Amino acid sequence: MNADELDAVYTALCRAMTAVGEARAPLLLARFALLAIVEIADADRLQQLIAAAAQDLTDPTAGSGS
Amino acid sequence: MPYPFVPERFPAVLPPLGDGVDRVRHRVAIVGAGPVGYCVAIGLAVQGISSVLIEADDSVCAGSRAICISRRSLEILDRLGALPGFLSIGLPWTGGRSFYRDREVLRFTMPNDANQRLPPMLNLAQYHIEQILLERVRELADRIDLRWRTRLTALESQADGVRARLTTPLGDYTLEADWLVAADGGRSAVRESLGLALAGTSYEGRYVIVDIAMPSDRPTERLAFFDPPCNPGSTVLVHKQPQDVWRIDYQLRPDEDAEAAVQPANVLPRVESLLAMLGETADWAPIWISLYRANALTLDRYRHGRVLFAGDAAHLVPIFGVRGANSGIDDADNLAWKLAAVLQGLASERLLDTYSEERVAAARENLSYGTKSTEFMAPPSFAFEWMRTAVLGLAVRHEAVRSLINPRQTSPIAYADSSLSRVVASAPDFRAGPAPGHVLAEAPLQSIDASARAPVRHDGYLTQRLGSHFTLLHFAPDGTLPADLGGLDAEMRGLGIRWRTVVIGAGMDDATGRLWALYDAARGASYLVRPDGHVLARWRQCHANDVRLAVARVLDRVGERKGGA
Numbered sequence A: 001m002n003a004d005e006l007d008a009v010y011t012a013l014c015r016a017m018t019a020v021g022e023a024r025a026p027l028l029l030a031r032f033a034l035l036a037i038v039e040i041a042d043a044d045r046l047q048q049l050i051a052a053a054a055q056d057l058t059d060p061t062a063g064s065g066s
Numbered sequence B: 001m002p003y004p005f006v007p008e009r010f011p012a013v014l015p016p017l018g019d020g021v022d023r024v025r026h027r028v029a030i031v032g033a034g035p036v037g038y039c040v041a042i043g044l045a046v047q048g049i050s051s052v053l054i055e056a057d058d059s060v061c062a063g064s065r066a067i068c069i070s071r072r073s074l075e076i077l078d079r080l081g082a083l084p085g086f087l088s089i090g091l092p093w094t095g096g097r098s099f100y101r102d103r104e105v106l107r108f109t110m111p112n113d114a115n116q117r118l119p120p121m122l123n124l125a126q127y128h129i130e131q132i133l134l135e136r137v138r139e140l141a142d143r144i145d146l147r148w149r150t151r152l153t154a155l156e157s158q159a160d161g162v163r164a165r166l167t168t169p170l171g172d173y174t175l176e177a178d179w180l181v182a183a184d185g186g187r188s189a190v191r192e193s194l195g196l197a198l199a200g201t202s203y204e205g206r207y208v209i210v211d212i213a214m215p216s217d218r219p220t221e222r223l224a225f226f227d228p229p230c231n232p233g234s235t236v237l238v239h240k241q242p243q244d245v246w247r248i249d250y251q252l253r254p255d256e257d258a259e260a261a262v263q264p265a266n267v268l269p270r271v272e273s274l275l276a277m278l279g280e281t282a283d284w285a286p287i288w289i290s291l292y293r294a295n296a297l298t299l300d301r302y303r304h305g306r307v308l309f310a311g312d313a314a315h316l317v318p319i320f321g322v323r324g325a326n327s328g329i330d331d332a333d334n335l336a337w338k339l340a341a342v343l344q345g346l347a348s349e350r351l352l353d354t355y356s357e358e359r360v361a362a363a364r365e366n367l368s369y370g371t372k373s374t375e376f377m378a379p380p381s382f383a384f385e386w387m388r389t390a391v392l393g394l395a396v397r398h399e400a401v402r403s404l405i406n407p408r409q410t411s412p413i414a415y416a417d418s419s420l421s422r423v424v425a426s427a428p429d430f431r432a433g434p435a436p437g438h439v440l441a442e443a444p445l446q447s448i449d450a451s452a453r454a455p456v457r458h459d460g461y462l463t464q465r466l467g468s469h470f471t472l473l474h475f476a477p478d479g480t481l482p483a484d485l486g487g488l489d490a491e492m493r494g495l496g497i498r499w500r501t502v503v504i505g506a507g508m509d510d511a512t513g514r515l516w517a518l519y520d521a522a523r524g525a526s527y528l529v530r531p532d533g534h535v536l537a538r539w540r541q542c543h544a545n546d547v548r549l550a551v552a553r554v555l556d557r558v559g560e561r562k563g564g565a
């Protein structure tokens, strides 16, 4: 995947979240995460990714919109 | 504090009138002396075409507008004879840095290598840009009739020209012209008179644009701060301009009142805390404060009969990625040679439809990149906001996401799908080099002047060989043209076509040897280049008839010459 493709996928995800609205966007992200999990299908790698996603989020403001 | 630039003011002048109508019917009227109107007028003049240039104001622009001019624009300005002014004032730069809170998350560089003559980007104020172009217009005064304080108020479009209603402090009059170029900016009166509207997206996110005077030795680069300690929750951009002027842009929160936001009492503390964070200690003063909101809009067609739209009158591109003036300069460059060819009777009017075709496609590409940049810089929904927060937070440790922060600065656009890029069947056996529709890749080029008693070597670059003419680049190691191509120069010029053949080989070559590889060139290869620097066709082995046919097709005159025209 090159930078333009990453860009396009990123924008598609943003659009999909916008379309379902703020209240249901976390559910959309959860479903997307689940699909990505079964697609990646590498348990060790997935444990690392979950840890990486959680890292630095202990600061209560880090996850909020800026 | 004022800008370190005092604009000269010009009076209105009325032409000789008969019954309230300019006695001269003009071939081309250009409305709007902004960067784009100037470039159209100069481009036509260089092609030998006179025009009248109408400007509502009495001086070059004031205030904070374009500051970043791209390498591609500089190449065009060079062909217009205006490059030295830009290089002597402008600040060259190659990249920038982005920060999230107090961490650096991206370092980017724009394409730059040892083959380049010009910097990827040059910073100077729009009043500098316009002043340099104005000076060039004055050199060409016998071909450009510039009329200050003259505003177009109404336009009647006819089958063979236009009638424009103009108003000046000395009185109103009507001007007739065969063709009209609308370069009258984002609020184009021409567009309105024809009942046309831009279509696309307007963004809610607002930025305050502040120019300040401040001496500082910081290098010229693009600095972006997301959620910085000095201004939590905001996004801030910093750019250096010549003469100790700095551009600072920051995003407003959705709940901030626009009118209050541009009051110095609200602006100065934010700038002060930014400068403190940057460690700037010198005295500074504000010069200009304005509000900006991004638009991504275009007309569907840039040719409407005898009216041609260019620049902001044709499209509004977000400032993020600096494509506004740069794409307008490209419009002017594409338009000038085509309009000149039509006026000189060399090409059919249909060549101007390819102006619209190529530049609308370019605008759509610019808009798609500009939209991406805007969605990052001014997130249009909670989703873009969340995702941006995720990108910035992860970018500290995860390099793979950093490209999403890249500002996607303007880059040359290829007319790959243009009908002009298909006049010659493609030569698929090239493994490198610019395909039809692409601009030339830069490379060093040394010429040896053997006529002197001791041969003199001139160091230069390939793009300096381009001009306001078609260029046939022929590769021949011994530096001589085959007999078949030898007569083309005289033949084309005899037809009135501006033409130059350049032979790459002995006498004119690249001492480093990179040029031949860059163009995948072997003996006999040829590239035919349009007057706007885009490749029209290329051949492994080229014959004069191939070139004749390509030119006839571009000018849309196939068969006419045989038919006796």
Ligand SMILES: Cc1cc2nc3c(=O)[nH]c(=O)nc-3n(C[C@H](O)[C@H](O)[C@H](O)COP(=O)(O)OP(=O)(O)OC[C@H]3O[C@@H](n4cnc5c(N)ncnc54)[C@H](O)[C@@H]3O)c2cc1C
Residues within 6 Å of the ligand: B031, B032, B033, B034, B035, B036, B037, B054, B055, B056, B057, B061, B064, B065, B066, B067, B068, B069, B126, B150, B151, B152, B153, B183, B184, B185, B186, B187, B188, B189, B190, B209, B292, B310, B311, B312, B313, B319, B322, B323, B324, B325, B326, B327, B328
């Ligand atoms: C804050 C900001 C930053 C920007 N930064 C960049 C950047 O870094 N790089 C970049 O490439 N672009 C940038 N842009 C965009 C750039 O300024 C515009 O795209 C550019 O000025 C367009 O040029 P133009 O000649 O089409 O229109 P304009 O510059 O708007 O010129 C139009 C001219 O027409 C005249 N006019 C208008 N109506 C009439 C009429 N009825 N009759 C006669 N004359 C008329 C006006 O007086 C004006 O002189 C920026 C814009 C802003 C606002």
